[in-house]
Amino acid sequence: xxxxxxxFSARFQTLLQYRAAAxxxxxxxxxxxxxRTMIFEAFYRSGAAPQxxxxxxxxxxxxxxxxxxxxxxxxxxxxxxxxxRSGTVAYELxxxxxxxxxxxxxxxxLRTAPALLRALPMxxxxxxxxxxxxxxxxxxxxxWLAATAGAALLAGAITTLITISLLWTLSGEGVSRLLxxxxxxxxxxxxxxxxxxxxxxxxxxFLPFAGLADTPFRMYLxxxxxxxxxxxxxxxxxxxxxxxxxxxxxxARATRRMVVQGG
Amino acid sequence: xxxxxxENLAKSFRIAERxxxxxxxLRGLAHRRYRTIHALGGISFSLExxxxxxxxxxxxxxxxxxxxxxxxxxxxxxxxxxxxxRVPWKERIAHxxxxxxVFGQRTQLWWDLPVVESFELLRDIYRVPAKAYAGARDELxxxxxxxxxxxxxxxxxxxxxxxxxxxxxxxxxxPALLFLDEPTIGLDAVSKLAVRDFVxxxxxxxxxxxxxxxxxxxDIEALCTRxxxxxxxxxxxxxxxxxxxARVTRERWLIVDLADAAESISDPDAVVMRREGRRVxxxxxxxxxxxxxxxxxxxxxxxxxxxxxxxxxxxxxxxRLYAEARP
Numbered sequence: 001x002x003x004x005x006x007x008f009s010a011r012f013q014t015l016l017q018y019r020a021a022a023x024x025x026x027x028x029x030x031x032x033x034x035x036r037t038m039i040f041e042a043f044y045r046s047g048a049a050p051q052x053x054x055x056x057x058x059x060x061x062x063x064x065x066x067x068x069x070x071x072x073x074x075x076x077x078x079x080x081x082x083x084x085r086s087g088t089v090a091y092e093l094x095x096x097x098x099x100x101x102x103x104x105x106x107x108x109x110l111r112t113a114p115a116l117l118r119a120l121p122m123x124x125x126x127x128x129x130x131x132x133x134x135x136x137x138x139x140x141x142x143x144w145l146a147a148t149a150g151a152a153l154l155a156g157a158i159t160t161l162i163t164i165s166l167l168w169t170l171s172g173e174g175v176s177r178l179l180x181x182x183x184x185x186x187x188x189x190x191x192x193x194x195x196x197x198x199x200x201x202x203x204x205x206f207l208p209f210a211g212l213a214d215t216p217f218r219m220y221l222x223x224x225x226x227x228x229x230x231x232x233x234x235x236x237x238x239x240x241x242x243x244x245x246x247x248x249x250x251x252a253r254a255t256r257r258m259v260v261q262g263g
Numbered sequence: 264x265x266x267x268x269x270e271n272l273a274k275s276f277r278i279a280e281r282x283x284x285x286x287x288x289l290r291g292l293a294h295r296r297y298r299t300i301h302a303l304g305g306i307s308f309s310l311e312x313x314x315x316x317x318x319x320x321x322x323x324x325x326x327x328x329x330x331x332x333x334x335x336x337x338x339x340x341x342x343x344x345x346x347x348x349r350v351p352w353k354e355r356i357a358h359x360x361x362x363x364x365v366f367g368q369r370t371q372l373w374w375d376l377p378v379v380e381s382f383e384l385l386r387d388i389y390r391v392p393a394k395a396y397a398g399a400r401d402e403l404x405x406x407x408x409x410x411x412x413x414x415x416x417x418x419x420x421x422x423x424x425x426x427x428x429x430x431x432x433x434x435x436x437x438p439a440l441l442f443l444d445e446p447t448i449g450l451d452a453v454s455k456l457a458v459r460d461f462v463x464x465x466x467x468x469x470x471x472x473x474x475x476x477x478x479x480x481x482d483i484e485a486l487c488t489r490x491x492x493x494x495x496x497x498x499x500x501x502x503x504x505x506x507x508x509a510r511v512t513r514e515r516w517l518i519v520d521l522a523d524a525a526e527s528i529s530d531p532d533a534v535v536m537r538r539e540g541r542r543v544x545x546x547x548x549x550x551x552x553x554x555x556x557x558x559x560x561x562x563x564x565x566x567x568x569x570x571x572x573x574x575x576x577x578x579x580x581x582x583r584l585y586a587e588a589r590p
Contacts, residue, residue: 006387014375091371093336095388096360256338 015113033066063132067122107159139226147216150236157243188214208239272342304496317487363433367445389436423454494588522566
């Protein structure tokens with residue numbers, strides 16, 4: 001494991017150095033968070049019917065989302081894409097490492113380091129000024145942390161699968177545009193998933209994307225009771241396992257037909 | 264026992280093609296045409312421990328494909344191949360732990376990290392014990408003069424500096440076998456000499472087997488005891504540099520500086536290749552005329568201020584071999 005840990009922490013530390021990107025991301029996410037909370041406030045003020053979530057819960061849900069935005073798999077690993085396009089990927093294959101685990105380690109660093117860098121200031125600012133509330137109980141907070149770890153593992157598996165798809169598409173342009181639209185909708189970024197109509201709930205809670213944001217956030221809010229954490233983790237880990245198997249199968253196929261670009 | 268055994272190794276690629284222009288692009292959407300390229304058409308060779316082999320051939324001849332198969336990166340379509348007793352692509356992880364690879368056009372160092380951190384990452388990746396790592400690192404830093412570079416991020420290195428660091432990176436885990444794919448490409452004269460000198464010492468003193476692919480014939484002349492020439496996916500020649508020379512041509516070149524610019528040379532046993540001012544380049548076959556006889560005949564007939572005999576440069580030999588191989 002030390003080898004994969006070393007790759008993970010090297011990548012993690014490198015990504016932590018991107019302060020300008022983090023500051024810009026923080027600013028953007030703060031702006032969008034304000035707009036989104038304002039829209040929900042307007043809706044809640046004009047609607048009379050009782051909603052599945054209270055307004056303070058929705059506001060906190062939105063800010064959690066803004067803080068953890070880059071944890072969801074919204075982009076490809078630019079490093080691996082550059083390696084595949086230039087043929088440097090050959091060096092990844094001369095390492096005495098399992099290529100899937102190597103890329104998964106990279107993906108996990110790509111998901112977690114930027115998220116950590118943005119989440120902490122966002123919690124502070126949104127908590128102090130914009131109505132983000134702390135979890136109602138210690139148990140809810142602990143359940144949220146556990147579910148966030150599950151979300152990171154799941155996000156890593158999806159990111160790795162997308163990385164592997166680059167071996168076919170080379171550019172990743174298409175997937176980079178399609179992916180955020182799909183993940184953000186189904187993870188609860190457009191609308192918190194509990195606010196979707198009842199007929200959509202079964203599908204939404206089955207798909208893996210709920211485990212990236214929605215279920216951890218609802219653990220935080222106490223919208224799901226702390227003991228539901230086992231079900232949430234089970235859902236996340238089952239999907240992670242399925243996506244890892246799928247990724248491994250795809251990678252095995254890809255390496256057999258691999259053409260290393262360039263002379 | 265040979266370290267590398269290759270028998271009838273074959274590999275072909277299927278590449279998509281389209282006609283040029285917008286119409287070609289549109290037709291390509293509906294109907295993809297594929298062309299099969301036979302990169303390797305069944306090559307065989309074997310390599311003993313401690314050899315330093317030059318592996319040369321024109322662009323697209325199959326050099327890199329061979330190296331990538333031997334390194335476990337590509338899977339061949341047919342044939343047998345064993346490196347250090349293992350089939351590279353079947354036991355890739357165990358295999359690559361025992362070899363070192365340098366692709367001259369690419370770097371294996373982490374772009375954003377200082378050189379020494381890349382080395383430490385490689386130590387962890389190859390699971391090199393701390394003591395062995397410290398020893399190997401210090402020795403390589405010393406041999407390649409890397410001490411001033413260790414704390415510099417890789418992106419700030421010059422090409423020559425980067426190549427020296429890449430060589431060290433490929434050797435930290437003390438591989439028995441080193442693949443060098445165009446290690447001197449783009450380097451200045453001083454860096455080239457440094458790389459050559461290092462590779463030579465590595466081979467002579469530590470007994471590391473080296474497979475070197477290059478387009479620089481000076482690399483070959485300076486380093487290799489054995490040269491394999493590949494063209495069109497088959498091995499055209501395999502032997503010492505002298506064998507290669509003898510196989511392609513026995514001719515020798517006589518270069519004469521005439522004292523008088525108006526003079527011209529003609530001799531039944533020598534052919535004038537070209538003339539630059541007073542300098543005349545002749546070629547002759549030493550089997551047909553003894554060099555001493557030819558020289559005394561020419562100096563007797565023409566006023567000569569200087570002359571010398573040389574072998575055709577190795578580039579010339581290789582170019583002829585490549586030309587013969589063309590279909």
